Amino acid sequence: xxxxxxLSCWGGGWGLPSVHSESLVVMAYAKFSGAPLKVNVIxxxxxxSRGDVPILTTEDNIVSQPAKxxxxxxxxxxxxxxELSAKQGADxxxxxxxxxxxxxxxxxxxxxxxxxxxxxxxxxxxxxxxxFPLSLILPGRMSxxxxxxxxxxxGQPPLYHLREVEAQxxxxxxxxxxxxxxxxxTSQFFFGNTPSTLDxxxxxxxxxxxxxxxxxxxxxxxxxxxxxxxxFCDDILSSxxxxxxxxxxxxxxxxxxxxxxxxxxxxxxxxxxxxxxWRHLSSWTRxxxxxxxxxxxxxx
Amino acid sequence: MxxxxxxxxxxxxxxxxxxxxxxxxxVRNSVHAFLQMCNLPIKVVCRANAEYMSPSxxxxxxxxxxxxxxxxxxxxxxxxxxxxxxxxxxxEVQKAEMKAYMELVNNMLLTAELYLxxxxxxxxxxxxxxxxxxxxxxxxxxxxAYQKQWEVKRKMKAIGWGKKTLDQVLEDVDQCCQALSQRLxxxxxxxxKQPTELDALVFGxxxxxxxxxxxxxxxxxxxxxxxxxxxFCRRIEQHYFEDRGKGRLS
Numbered sequence: 272x273x274x275x276x277x278l279s280c281w282g283g284g285w286g287l288p289s290v291h292s293e294s295l296v297v298m299a300y301a302k303f304s305g306a307p308l309k310v311n312v313i314x315x316x317x318x319x320s321r322g323d324v325p326i327l328t329t330e331d332n333i334v335s336q337p338a339k340x341x342x343x344x345x346x347x348x349x350x351x352x353x354e355l356s357a358k359q360g361a362d363x364x365x366x367x368x369x370x371x372x373x374x375x376x377x378x379x380x381x382x383x384x385x386x387x388x389x390x391x392x393x394x395x396x397x398x399x400x401x402x403f404p405l406s407l408i409l410p411g412r413m414s415x416x417x418x419x420x421x422x423x424x425x426g427q428p429p430l431y432h433l434r435e436v437e438a439q440x441x442x443x444x445x446x447x448x449x450x451x452x453x454x455x456x457t458s459q460f461f462f463g464n465t466p467s468t469l470d471x472x473x474x475x476x477x478x479x480x481x482x483x484x485x486x487x488x489x490x491x492x493x494x495x496x497x498x499x500x501x502x503f504c505d506d507i508l509s510s511x512x513x514x515x516x517x518x519x520x521x522x523x524x525x526x527x528x529x530x531x532x533x534x535x536x537x538x539x540x541x542x543x544x545x546x547x548x549w550r551h552l553s554s555w556t557r558x559x560x561x562x563x564x565x566x567x568x569x570x571x
Numbered sequence: 572m573x574x575x576x577x578x579x580x581x582x583x584x585x586x587x588x589x590x591x592x593x594x595x596x597x598v599r600n601s602v603h604a605f606l607q608m609c610n611l612p613i614k615v616v617c618r619a620n621a622e623y624m625s626p627s628x629x630x631x632x633x634x635x636x637x638x639x640x641x642x643x644x645x646x647x648x649x650x651x652x653x654x655x656x657x658x659x660x661x662x663e664v665q666k667a668e669m670k671a672y673m674e675l676v677n678n679m680l681l682t683a684e685l686y687l688x689x690x691x692x693x694x695x696x697x698x699x700x701x702x703x704x705x706x707x708x709x710x711x712x713x714x715x716a717y718q719k720q721w722e723v724k725r726k727m728k729a730i731g732w733g734k735k736t737l738d739q740v741l742e743d744v745d746q747c748c749q750a751l752s753q754r755l756x757x758x759x760x761x762x763x764k765q766p767t768e769l770d771a772l773v774f775g776x777x778x779x780x781x782x783x784x785x786x787x788x789x790x791x792x793x794x795x796x797x798x799x800x801x802x803f804c805r806r807i808e809q810h811y812f813e814d815r816g817k818g819r820l821s
Contacts, residue, residue: 454664
C-alpha cells in the first residue's frame, strides 16, 4: 500500500522487540502478514501519545487496540488468516477469548501488581522510556488500571480477599497454558505451517512472560516446563525478529536492548538508534559499535 | 437425592406478563439445561432472597443435601465429582477447544447482554431499572438499580468496552454467533453426538436472547440469521425441556 503505516508502541528488552504484550501482538501480526510497518518506539520526547498504545497511524486514520488494528490491516489486504478454514477462524476467536479471560489477568498481575516484580523491574523499565515527570505518573496509572481490571473481572464474591483472587487467577493461567500446550502439540504453529492471528496473540502474551527476568516467577516457571510453547516463542523470535550478530544493537541503562525494524525517534532522523548510554557486553564485543538501523523488511 | 435449583423471584407483574421467570437469565438457563442433560432429578424453586442464600451472591445455585454450589463452572465441577460428566469422552485437544469456546461465549455474549441491559439508555430506562428494582420498595428499587448500573459501567470501562457504541457491540455479537455457527456446522451438538457443558452454555445464552423482549430486536435478529443455531436451540428445548413436561413457546 502506498500510505505509510506507522505504529507507536513500547520498546523492547530482554531479547524482545517489545515488552508490552499488545504492542508485540501487532508487531508479530505485521511480520506474519507482510505489512510494512514503521515502528516508532515511545521515547524520552514529548511527541506522540502514550495512553492507548499500540496505535496505528496512517494518512487518514488513527486506530488503537490490537483487535481493531488487526482488522484494519486485514482490510488493507494484509491478511495472515488467508489460508484458514471457517472453522479455524472460529477457533481463533475462541482461543483469543480464552487468552484474554484466563491468561491476561495473571500476566497483568505478574507485571503490574506483584510488588516485587513491579517495583524492581516493570516500573523502572517503563519509567526509563518516558520523560520526567510523566515517568512518575504513568507507570502508577498503568498499575492501578491493571489491578482495577483484575478485581472488576475476577474479584467477584466469594473471592473477597486479593490473595484468593491471586490464587484463582494463577490457577486459571496455568490451566490455560496447559491447554495451549496441548493444542499446539508438536506443530510449528497453531494452524499448520504458516503463522496466523492466533499465533500472533499467543506470542504476544507468552513472550514477555517467557523472557523478562522477574524476581517472582511462578507463572514463568510453569511456562518453562511447557517446552513446546517455549520453542514456539523462540522460533518466532529467530525467524521473524531476527537476532543475528550482524544486526544492530543499542543498550539502555537497565539491560541489553535489541531494537528491531526501522526505529525512528520522533525528533530527529539523525538520532537513529544512538542511545545516550551503551555498554559492551561479551556477546557483542565483535561488533562493539552502534550502527544505524538497517531497514528491516519482512522476512517472507 | 434431589437437586434444588434456586433462582431469583421477581415481582408478581413480571411473572404474569412474560409467563415464566426462565427466559431472562442466561446463566439459569445454561445451568438448567446442563442439569437436564446430565439426567439429574431437579426441582426449580424461586425465592426473592435467593441471591442472599447463594454462597457467591449469584443466582442460580443448586442445593443438594447440605451442599450449596453456585455458577456454572463450579456446578459442572461439583456434578463431575459426583460421577456425572458430559465431557469425559473428549480428548485433550477437544477439551481445550470446549473451554476456549465457553470463554468466547462468556467474553462476547455475556458482556454484550450486560451492555445491552445496563449501558444502552433506551433499554435501561424502559425495562432494566424497573425489572431489577421490582422486588424492593421505594426508594430502594431506584438506589439498587443505579448502583448496579454504575458497577456494570465501571466493569465495561475496565475491559475496554466503555467507548463501544451499540452498533459495535452488535457486530461483536454477530462475529461470535458466526464463529459458533461455523463450529457447529451441520452437527447435532458441538462435539457431535453428545451434548456437553458448551452446548448447555450456548443454549442458555441464545435462548435468553431469543425469548427476552427488549426495546429493539436487533440482538435476536443477529442470532436468527444463523439457522443452524436456531435449530440447535429448538432441538435442545424439545429434547430436554418439552419432553419432560416443561415445554413452552420458543
